[in-house]
Amino acid sequence: MTAAAGNIPKPKRRLGDLVFSRVSVFAGILILVVLAAVAVFLTAYSLPAFFADPKTLSSSQPTSFWAYVAPLAFGTVWAAFLALLISLPFSILVALFVTQYAPRRLATIFGYIIDILAAVPSVVFGLWGIVVLAPSIVPVYTWISDALGWIPLFSGPVAADGRTILTAAIVLAIMILPIMTAMCREVFDQTPRLHIEAALALGATRWEMVKTAVLPFGRPGIIAAAMLVLSPAQVISFALFHSENPNTIAANIALNYPESSGIQVNALMASGLILFVITILVNMLARWIVRRRAAFSGAN
Amino acid sequence: MSKRIEAIGLNIYYGSFLAVENVNMDIKPRSITALIGPSGCGKSTFLRTLNRIHEIIPGARVDGKVLLDGDDLYGPGVDPVLVRRQVGMVFQRPNPFPTMSIKENVLAGVKLNNKRISRSDADDLVESSLRGANLWNEVKDRLDAPGAGLSGGQQQRLCIARTIAVKPDVVLMDEPCSALDPISTLAIEDLMQELKKEYTIVIVTHNMQQASRVSDMTGFFNIAGTGKPGHLIEYADTAKIFSNPDKAETEDYISGRFG
Ligand SMILES: Nc1ncnc2c1ncn2[C@@H]1O[C@H](COP(=O)(O)OP(=O)(O)OP(=O)(O)O)[C@@H](O)[C@H]1O
Ligand SMILES: [Mg+2]
Numbered sequence: 001m002t003a004a005a006g007n008i009p010k011p012k013r014r015l016g017d018l019v020f021s022r023v024s025v026f027a028g029i030l031i032l033v034v035l036a037a038v039a040v041f042l043t044a045y046s047l048p049a050f051f052a053d054p055k056t057l058s059s060s061q062p063t064s065f066w067a068y069v070a071p072l073a074f075g076t077v078w079a080a081f082l083a084l085l086i087s088l089p090f091s092i093l094v095a096l097f098v099t100q101y102a103p104r105r106l107a108t109i110f111g112y113i114i115d116i117l118a119a120v121p122s123v124v125f126g127l128w129g130i131v132v133l134a135p136s137i138v139p140v141y142t143w144i145s146d147a148l149g150w151i152p153l154f155s156g157p158v159a160a161d162g163r164t165i166l167t168a169a170i171v172l173a174i175m176i177l178p179i180m181t182a183m184c185r186e187v188f189d190q191t192p193r194l195h196i197e198a199a200l201a202l203g204a205t206r207w208e209m210v211k212t213a214v215l216p217f218g219r220p221g222i223i224a225a226a227m228l229v230l231s232p233a234q235v236i237s238f239a240l241f242h243s244e245n246p247n248t249i250a251a252n253i254a255l256n257y258p259e260s261s262g263i264q265v266n267a268l269m270a271s272g273l274i275l276f277v278i279t280i281l282v283n284m285l286a287r288w289i290v291r292r293r294a295a296f297s298g299a300n
Numbered sequence: 301m302s303k304r305i306e307a308i309g310l311n312i313y314y315g316s317f318l319a320v321e322n323v324n325m326d327i328k329p330r331s332i333t334a335l336i337g338p339s340g341c342g343k344s345t346f347l348r349t350l351n352r353i354h355e356i357i358p359g360a361r362v363d364g365k366v367l368l369d370g371d372d373l374y375g376p377g378v379d380p381v382l383v384r385r386q387v388g389m390v391f392q393r394p395n396p397f398p399t400m401s402i403k404e405n406v407l408a409g410v411k412l413n414n415k416r417i418s419r420s421d422a423d424d425l426v427e428s429s430l431r432g433a434n435l436w437n438e439v440k441d442r443l444d445a446p447g448a449g450l451s452g453g454q455q456q457r458l459c460i461a462r463t464i465a466v467k468p469d470v471v472l473m474d475e476p477c478s479a480l481d482p483i484s485t486l487a488i489e490d491l492m493q494e495l496k497k498e499y500t501i502v503i504v505t506h507n508m509q510q511a512s513r514v515s516d517m518t519g520f521f522n523i524a525g526t527g528k529p530g531h532l533i534e535y536a537d538t539a540k541i542f543s544n545p546d547k548a549e550t551e552d553y554i555s556g557r558f559g
Contacts, residue, residue: 104358194395195397196356197356197395198396198459200353200356201351201384201388201391202385202408202412202463203381203384203385203466204384205381205412208412212397212412213397216400217398217399
């Protein structure tokens, strides 16, 4: 210590700060390493599939790798999108009811029920969807095809076991519904009292208050929740979704991996790589949506 | 526009806890009334009954009457939403809507209840409200910037602009300057003098100088002890309260001999 700096106390290194900073740096690096390892592994195993004769990739003898993977990739994104489309409005409405409209005691009871449902592994809801929902939905499809068959979209033969992308989306929607609702409830519950009162004091009705204070505040949280909930649910659900013709990447891998060998395994890995890339892209998109109005998020 | 408020035999509860007991108070239009008193004596609680925002807290209720130009705000069939459109409120912490721009914040109250407003009317209203809140010159070039990006004092004036944009009869302010620096505080005090030409203003403050500077009437609330209800001890001209109050309790409080 020099004489000039004599009066300035040396910054003290506290053990707690040191441990915390090391642990968080380590955790951060670990996540990056795991991600990189997955990427490297998938890429390494995928490469052969990109260069091999496409006809050998799968028993269906596709004309090119992309012809093989594109329908699956589309199925994945489409099923996830439909599932969100179905479950998000429900989740939001139920969460709004519980946090904003229900009397306090009822809200508490509902809160517990939702949390319990959310704690049930989504596989269970997925199983229910496959065992109960899929077969019983066939008559509906038949009816749609009969009644609306003149619209090209609804024409054509009905899948006998009801295992279509729509069913997949419905099952997926049911799987994510409880956890989505629980997360929305949590997000809405965090709305600052200050903003709720600001809206009410301006003469907002309850619904107007929800629109001006609760929903805008909850938007980034809901987008994040949707992303979080969807990724693992996707993989688990479609692993269960046994069918003669799998229509998503995860289902395809789960169904065909045990019986595959050689280049077919590489093809499955390559489709996994595509799923990985899709997941990252979707997450980036979500982040961008949240960021776009960061200045308006109130997080300052 | 400006309306008279009368509280008659007002008891205010949080569940079974009686927080404020038997308030009788006659608040004149076009005046500023200050509410002072020690922490926890029920100033905010009383203020929040004047626009019926008290009752959004589960279990909170009121008995007695609050008359706005003779009409009981707590009468049967009175819609609290409509009450709140007539009686605006500015809070202790500035609370512009974070997801809205400055302009949207000013118009937030006006657009409620599916009211349609033409673009040019909206622009005029934004300008006149912001001018009314002494904020126009500072923000006129960035009306589309987020309201939360302003300084604390500016945010508070934005909240005032938002409140007066709906043209209420009464403006309630709960310690509106307690989070602000002295300059912003003076700006808001000046603003209150302007506003009182058109509105009845009731302000809660811990700052005695502020109460004596800005208000026409002052009400002193006190509490006998924790768990006991707050009472309105004395209510008179500000000059009288701060020079020769009738009650010894008031005298003690304003001269700092409280506690
Ligand atoms: N949400 C609430 N639930 C239950 N009791 C409350 C609630 N808010 C306030 N109280 C009680 O009501 C009494 C009056 O509180 P109030 O906030 O009106 O005091 P105040 O005069 O505004 O105090 P301060 O000057 O600190 O703001 C206090 O005893 C307080 O504990
Ligand atoms: Mg208070």
